[in-house]
Amino acid sequence: MSSTPVIGVLALQGDVREHLIALAAADAVARPVRRPEELAEVDGLVIPGGESTTISKLAVLFGLMEPLRARVADGMPVYGTCAGLIMLADKILDPRSGQETIGGIDMIVRRNAFGRQNESFEATVEVTGVGPVEGVFIRAPWVESVGAQAEVLAEHGGHIVAVRQGNALATSFHPELTGDHRMHALFVDMVRDAR
Numbered sequence: 001m002s003s004t005p006v007i008g009v010l011a012l013q014g015d016v017r018e019h020l021i022a023l024a025a026a027d028a029v030a031r032p033v034r035r036p037e038e039l040a041e042v043d044g045l046v047i048p049g050g051e052s053t054t055i056s057k058l059a060v061l062f063g064l065m066e067p068l069r070a071r072v073a074d075g076m077p078v079y080g081t082c083a084g085l086i087m088l089a090d091k092i093l094d095p096r097s098g099q100e101t102i103g104g105i106d107m108i109v110r111r112n113a114f115g116r117q118n119e120s121f122e123a124t125v126e127v128t129g130v131g132p133v134e135g136v137f138i139r140a141p142w143v144e145s146v147g148a149q150a151e152v153l154a155e156h157g158g159h160i161v162a163v164r165q166g167n168a169l170a171t172s173f174h175p176e177l178t179g180d181h182r183m184h185a186l187f188v189d190m191v192r193d194a195r
């Protein structure tokens, strides 16, 4: 296999373009993924921010939910930001009716957790193994609790905002919006190590 990993960005809804740019800046070949055949061709996958209820619905509609679950269960590296973090949670505390997740991280998440007064904000977040990162939070979820297999990588205001379990990485915040590509570089390394 070539040394440059091919990383997909789930392109059903959300800030796909920003992730494609950040991945390319972190030395990966990045491409959008909308169909099961495209998913089969990537070494890793980013699930962008957006609206998790919409991404969930479209994943079912496009026949991607089961292939996504199968590849994540099989150990494909995956990185979810914000709505993408919600998609990787084994359990949502407050799902919309019919809202499904891919799962992969033993964690319980609360959607829109930071509340109305604080809908969007930026804060410096200390991420284990990465250092201080400027976190952009937009109607962000937090992680209520994690299981024994999951490693908490960052907290903000006493709430868990970054988690890793095996080859699955998730952040409540949006590193693709800051021009700082260290979180994407961490993920590209995870993809390289998994090959």
Ligand SMILES: NC(=O)CC[C@H](N)C(=O)O
Residues within 6 Å of the ligand: 048, 049, 050, 051, 052, 053, 081, 082, 083, 084, 086, 111, 112, 138, 139, 140, 141
């Ligand atoms: N910026 C985001 O991805 C927001 C997430 C959104 N609140 C959701 O529930 O999916």
